[in-house]
Amino acid sequence: MLKLEIPFVDLYRQYISIKSEIDLAIENVIKETAFIGGKYVKQFELDFSNWLSIKNVVACANGTDSMEIILKAWNIGPGDEVIVPAMTWVSTAEAVSNVGAKPVFVDVDEVYYTIRPDLIEAKINLKTKAIIPVHLYGQCADMPEIMRIAKNNNLKVLEDCAQSHGAVIDGKIAGTWGDAASFSFYPGKNLGSYGDAGCIASNDDELAELCRIIANHGQKGKHNNFMIGRNSRLDGMQGAILSAKLPFLNGWNEKRILVADYFNNNIDKTLYQLPESRKNGKHVFHVYVLICKGDRNKVISELSKMGIASSVHYPNELPYTKPYYSEEVFNISRKLAKQSISIPIFAELTENELSYIVNILNGIS
Numbered sequence: 313m314l315k316l317e318i319p320f321v322d323l324y325r326q327y328i329s330i331k332s333e334i335d336l337a338i339e340n341v342i343k344e345t346a347f348i349g350g351k352y353v354k355q356f357e358l359d360f361s362n363w364l365s366i367k368n369v370v371a372c373a374n375g376t377d378s379m380e381i382i383l384k385a386w387n388i389g390p391g392d393e394v395i396v397p398a399m400t401w402v403s404t405a406e407a408v409s410n411v412g413a414k415p416v417f418v419d420v421d422e423v424y425y426t427i428r429p430d431l432i433e434a435k436i437n438l439k440t441k442a443i444i445p446v447h448l449y450g451q452c453a454d455m456p457e458i459m460r461i462a463k464n465n466n467l468k469v470l471e472d473c474a475q476s477h478g479a480v481i482d483g484k485i486a487g488t489w490g491d492a493a494s495f496s497f498y499p500g501k502n503l504g505s506y507g508d509a510g511c512i513a514s515n516d517d518e519l520a521e522l523c524r525i526i527a528n529h530g531q532k533g534k535h536n537n538f539m540i541g542r543n544s545r546l547d548g549m550q551g552a553i554l555s556a557k558l559p560f561l562n563g564w565n566e567k568r569i570l571v572a573d574y575f576n577n578n579i580d581k582t583l584y585q586l587p588e589s590r591k592n593g594k595h596v597f598h599v600y601v602l603i604c605k606g607d608r609n610k611v612i613s614e615l616s617k618m619g620i621a622s623s624v625h626y627p628n629e630l631p632y633t634k635p636y637y638s639e640e641v642f643n644i645s646r647k648l649a650k651q652s653i654s655i656p657i658f659a660e661l662t663e664n665e666l667s668y669i670v671n672i673l674n675g676i677s
């Protein structure tokens with residue numbers, strides 16, 4: 313077999329496929345020197361709100377900020393608790409900590425890897441103010457059940473959609489279930505900018521206005537300093553690039569799903585536990601995570617020897633990291649941390665690359 317070099321993601325391949333659109337977007341921003349905020353950011357907010365079918369989109373500097381800004385707008389802070397999954401990117405808990413509240417961890421489900429609703433209820437007390445479900449790896453958390461629990465307990469729901477642009481459950485797209493949603497457009501996400509970017513999405517007009525104020529130095533319009541805010545503005549360049557890329561997002565997601573189907577149908581299930589998609593949903597495979605039944609280190613090194621990049625999402629569950637260390641055990645999060653690997657998945661992978669990845673994986677024993 314001829315050795316191939318397959319990167320984990322290849323954003324240059326994607327750029328080449330839409331070069332004229334991207335180059336034009338960048339040129340326009342420079343021509344009009346619309347560098348911070350301005351018309352291209354406004355346009356992207358409109359484009360993304362139409363795509364998501366939501367009333368308000370507020371662009372900001374990154375996905376982590378968008379969560380922190382929403383929590384601040386809800387006046388969540390010291391003395392409050394917010395429920396988050398134990399297995400997620402650190403931002404989910406970091407945003408809670410950075411407003412002065414306490415993240416309370418809940419394990420994820422062993423089949424879909426999203427936060428377990430039945431375990432959420434046991435963690436709710438008088439201090440609990442919100443739940444942040446994460447649509448991890450590109451698949452929706454159990455939103456119908458989470459919304460029911462939130463309603464019964466008078467809690468806010470902030471959906472962390474950083475990995476789930478376009479994911480659906482029960483016919484409803486991720487980001488439109490909760491009281492507010494946070495999106496990241498970090499370059500490697502399903503919709504990625506060429507730098508840092510994020511947004512807040514909500515049907516709540518008052519919340520969206522308050523978030524906009526917080527993200528722009530607490531100003532309600534120019535020089536009307538209304539409260540203490542921060543600088544979390546989005547660059548015009550990122551807005552223009554995101555608007556140029558958005559029309560391709562659904563097609564890219566469909567290709568990711570085809571790649572995942574190929575992996576699901578061809579990877580040896582005696583060696584790996586493969587990801588499962590909810591029957592009532594659409595998984596958009598931000599990452600393709602499999603559990604190694606054998607020695608994970610060996611799998612990683614064999615893949616690497618054969619030119620295939622892989623990653624781990626994530627090597628530690630958050631309550632096992634130094635800032636959040638706890639004695640409590642989160643079994644499924646631990647299993648993902650210690651036995652999972654993520655293999656390349658992106659729209660531009662060729663059939664030849666896919667069969668190469670599968671052949672190598674299936675040959676490791």
Ligand SMILES: *Cc1c(COP(=O)(O)O)cnc(C)c1O
Nearest residue numbers: 374375376401403474496497498
């Ligand atoms: C990427 C990511 C974020 C944060 O996004 P940034 O734009 O990098 O700040 C938050 N949550 C999850 C689950 C993510 O994967």
